[in-house]
Amino acid sequence: MKSVIRGAIGAAALAVAVTGGTAAQAADDVIKVGVLHSLSGTMAISETTLKDTVLMMVDELNKNGGLLGKRVEAVVVDPASDWPLFAEKARELLEGEEVAAVFGCWTSVSRKSVLPVFEELNGLLFYPVQYEGEESSRNVFYTGAAPNQQAIPAVEYLMSEDGGGAERFVLLGTDYVYPRTTNKILRAFLNDKGISDDDIMENYTPFGHSDWQTIVSDVKGFASQGKKTAVVSTINGDANVPFYKELGNQGIKAEEIPVVAFSVGEEELAGLDTGPLVGHLAAWNYFMSVESDVNDGFIEQWHAFIGNEDRVTNDPMEATYIGFKMWAQAVKQAGSTDVDAVRQAMYGQTVPNLTGGTAVMNANHHLSKPVLIGEIQDDGMIETVWSTDKEVVGDAWSDFIPESAKLTADWTYPWVCGNCEAPKYVTAN
């Protein structure tokens, strides 16, 4: 035992020496990018994949000659699903490592935790996950979906004839900022569409909740009141697996009570037998099953990089891909990695989506992206059943919350503001 411990300590010391070594090497011929994703703790299940995606993109960039004639180097840190630790690690990346940009965060709590650090040190964060909106920071580019690019279209689909014409909604979520804000927007939207509060049931559960018996029976009861009912799930992370297992076992069929999820992608379904779940829905901007040449190439590249043909791709990976490509293009255009110059170059930057069409970065730091709604298949894939004809512009401030509807996010002149009712600078005339 003793020798094992000694061995472990030795290995740890070696690891420190190696990372220390690369840090010391940082010279003028290297551009550093930070990777701020949890590699341990509850969110590791989702975030580790994104770390690998960034590494793959860096690898590809270097193979094609790097950036501005320099080699790009990824600095990976592990904030361990610990929200305050995210802020510490962000400071370490920006101050200690002096990275040009950071790709990271998954949960909104972690993003809120690092936000003050990025604003104080004028860093650049690329946030690749769908989120609740109601935010536009000068230092963050949001490459995931805003509510109007995911939640609202999904609910509209459920209310349409093709979606089953739902008139009653159950809003299930994990108890933190993203589900609560999204559900607030959804409730306002549903009220707007003439659905009364009696026909809306809201329920929150803790992170990692595993006993769904009561809630699933409650949903069944709520659905048997004579109106077509649908479930909108903002359940995040691990808790989804026992939730879907319970749905399957209690025999809730998608034709009777469809469940649409905003945080369940191919990766989360990987640990599940999806046979009983066929027909339940997911709303994203990307599905692995979409047939296109770019997507085929991306999947091939991913499999080659990770060395496993069984690994799936998902929406936040596409968002990371788009964010990274845009950043690299912006750096090339600006001819420098200076944050202010890159930010200016980011506006209007375009990258082809993996699913077809083009993603555009708007002045409110959100992307224009297509919206896809898909049904879960028995092989764990999600197949598109509905999609928007054109890209939808991401809306930072929801039109359905009265106090947000007034706000505008626009970081170009004359607005230069993330949450203003009037432009900051008035053109003199």
Add this chain to the structure above:
Amino acid sequence: MPALFKVFRLRLLAALIVLLLPSVALAGLAEDLQALTDKSNAIKAAAVESLAADGHERAVPILQAFLAGRLFEVKEDDRIVIAEDRAAGYRIFDAMTGEALGEVGKRALRKVRINNRLRQAVKAGLGALTLASADPAARRHAADAVFRSAQADMIAPLEAALVRESDPKVAARLGRALAATELATADDKVTRITALKALEAFADPDVRALVSGLLVTDGEGQPAERDADVRAAAAETLKAIEATLAFNGVIASIFQGISLGSVLLLAAIGLAITFGVMGVINMAHGEMVMIGAYTTFAVQEVFRASFPGAFDYSLLVAIPAAFLVTGLVGIGIERGIIRFLYGRPLETLLATWGLSLILQQMVRSIFGPTNREVGNPAWMSGAWEVAGGLTLTYNRLWIILFALMVFALLMALIRFSGYGLQMRAVTQNRPMASSMGIRTGWVDAMTFGLGSGIAGMAGVALSQIDNVSPNLGQGYIIDSFMVVVFGGVGNLWGTLVGALSLGLVNKFLEPYAGAVLGKIIVLVVIILFIQKRPRGLFALRGRAVES
């Protein structure tokens, strides 16, 4: 209602065509099949209706393939085929004739897309076509599908099916479908009120949905049902159904409480030995559960690779395997770390907590950070429908049984075996036991191994209802300590009663307080309880405790 009319008209049209022009039936089949590949879901749904109404012998296999996502279009010539999975690609059959067309690669085919709306139409159509099936289960499904679609032209076939039905269970489902169809489509209110009365016998959520649908009011305050007498009868039926459902709901809550309790019991019972009997604060207990779950995964992988036919029995192998693996890890931990720390609870706590982090990261490095899929064997999937609104899921039922069995075995081991006697002797009076020739060190190691092994078996059970991820154990460690402390340290019966009562309290609180607040309330109640009775529910008495 207008949608229903449209459907009705379509069916009538289709029926007419079949009657007048029998030779056109095949052409109709080809046309409907082509329409299934249309972009518009409305056209696809109409094609499904017409396929079902034609009753062509190919309609059933086509609709079944469509439902299962096995209907494809060959990209080259747009021929519609039914495909079977093959290792390299698909083996395809012509949808019109059933003729085998050889094997093709996956890329050569384009799937005929289906969504929930179409699935519902297909199920209704298949229901109408399979009411006369030889298989009672298929007839039952057919009856339920017809119940959902409730179309007027199904009344005659339902009545005919009811007359020839020999299986009483299927007959009941047919009666339910008939009553629902009459309620939805009959013109005179006497028939409808009679149908409502008949539906009272079927108190389940679907019937409640149907009946309360009559009482729903639209935007202008107009009720969906215009006839006041029918409304009154519906209200009465609804009241009767709701009374039954409420009663079933209480039974369901009790079941759910016992089920949660049995999960807590499984997780805590190993701890009741290491913490309760030995007095070791083992923060790595949750990780033993996690290792047990990963052992299940490993065993299943072996089964998948070597004996795919016997997959349903993989859990029976996983239980002893998990017990052995985690038991050995436990013995290793006791010999390697804990035995140097007896009598120093704070250091034990820190050391085992550190150990738990090491174990988690180790599993993460070996198996990867993502969840691992542990399959449910067929006998643990699905649910047992006891009565309307009362479904007991098989996996929970088995876990309750398993927890009680583990508990009984453990009690028997401690009570009746020689090792159990030694263990009790060592925990009650170590120096005395030692001087009687008992190898106390060996007993300590075995006891810790036993506690860990039981945690591993709990992991097998938890792998069926929870995520198999490196964090699995963390979710249970706090609850386990809570159960042991609440039940009374050192008393296994206390653990049993503690686990079950916590489970029940949790489940009865949850509908009112919500999952988050419910947990907080339980925690506060336990804290208050411990203030009053520091030794828990079943306190041990005697000198051993005082010391």
